[in-house]
Amino acid sequence: MLTNADLADLAAFRHSLHRQPELSGAEAETAAAVLAFTESTRPDAVLTGLGGHGVALVFGGAEPGPTVMIRAELDALPIIETGTIAHVSERPGVAHLCGHDGHTTILCGLARLLHRQRPARGRVVLLFQPAEEDGSGAAAVLADPRFAQIAPDWAFALHNLPGLPFGRVILEPGPANCASVGLKLVFQGRTAHAAEPHKAISPAATLATLIPGLMGLGTGGDLGPDFRLVTLTHLTMGEPAFGITPGQAELWATLRSLTDDRMAALKAEALAMAQGAAAEAGLALSQSWHDDFAACTNDPQATEVFRRAIAAEVIPLIPGPALRASEDFGRFGAGARACMAYFGAGEACPALHAPDYDFPDDLIPLGIRAFHRVIRELLG
Incomplete structure (x- = not known):
């Protein structure tokens, strides 16, 4: 598992992303930062410029098996940040006020675990998607001819959710986002x-x-x-x-x-x-x-896999409705068994897109544990 030193590295990396946010379609520096941070994890294949500035890291197992994709987002929002955190945005009018810096960091932590122990079979694809906020990124990634090389059988993602008690997870089959x-x-x-x-x-x-x-x-x-x-x-x-x-x-x-x-x-x-x-x-x-x-709809089988993984990590599951907000992850469900979960960011956490929002660092290890357990369950 990850050490305290790993978690400190990951938190520092998220803070660096938060200081230098980039808008949808302009995430060149963010993608480069991801590549630099994960270089030591030595993935078996790396795709860059995917659907714009997207990055995919591929970790293969020794035996044939399915492809499992875990997705995070690279982009930030055109909003002025008003918070007083030490790592406040240094780019006026642009800020990571949806937590994509945290989601990206979770996948970077997952890369460290996969470097230390590859899956027994199949492949894991860590996809860092561009342009989620304007709904254009997933379509661009899917339209990229190179996506066929990493087309997943299973696809998973999470989003932090302020207002939900910290560390609680909403995960239901069927509609997840409008x-x-x-x-x-x-x-x-x-x-x-x-x-x-x-x-x-x-x-x-x-x-x-x-x-x-x-x-x-x-x-x-x-x-x-x-x-x-x-x-x-x-x-x-x-x-x-x-x-x-x-x-x-x-x-x-x-x-x-x-x-x-x-x-x-x-x-x-x-x-x-x-x-x-x-x-x-x-x-x-x-x-x-x-x-x-597109609407985001959780596949029943993928939901059950994610549920078992979260339960095995002793992360509390609670019932909850679909969200009115939209999520660009939905398009990946057309070709894979896909599922999105919502991880509570805390009842006192400012709302998503609020000018004083900041992703809670303590969610990073929870997200890593949940995704890693999904990979172990499907690929060994």
Whole structure:
């Protein structure tokens, strides 16, 4: 197992990542830091630049067997950090406020254990995924032709969860995270003098009816099969002037559902509503989709493997619902038996994406123990 010296190294490494965060798609230095820190673990194969700045370390066993992938994320968030920790971000406006620095460090610790004892059979792939926060990284990794070399039979991941008692784990089969996508609508009409609004084609009245209409398509509530939520996230109209009747507007909304098929229906309804409203007002409409996350659904067999591993490590399991938040891990479930677990970061820990959040270092050994037990159970 890991020594106290190992754990001190890992905590120091996480702090160094926290000081130098990088946004989605720009994780070149973070990937290089991972490669440097894990070089001494001597993996059997290393893939770099995977789907962008992704890194995969491969540790093989002596006998044939399945491939087990453990995934962490490299990217940080475009938020100003306000905490007073010694390792606060040194890059203004960018910070590790979701704990990806901690998740990455857990995999680095796992690499040390795999160096000391390879699996008996099969392969372990430690995937450091880029661009999780905007939902583009997993798709890019899967589309990389080299992913076929490491395509897993099993895939596992964890996420820390503030508000949940420290060290408790939520792990359930079925839905784990919602699907979500951003819809950007751009309306174009014609401006006019503010004294002559009748000569304009203004989006004002259209927005006044479309906003409650879109939000009415998904009002949230319990996370049952029919859960849908539409959240208005950004709105602009015209110029900041009193003498102009506006002729242009943008509306951004996030659509959310528990399953991918429900998301397809919600997208179609939202777009049809916007197109109808624009046509009725004589406005041109263009639309685009952003931050597209597939639903994350835990495979029953993978969940049972993870449950047994966590129980064997005497880490407490508690029941809990799926999360409204999205997770880019869901796409890996299309080709593997995949499972995501949530590890409590403490009831007093600031929320994910809060400006004063910091990943608790004491979760690092728990995550390593859980993943290592999964590997031992599946690969010996």
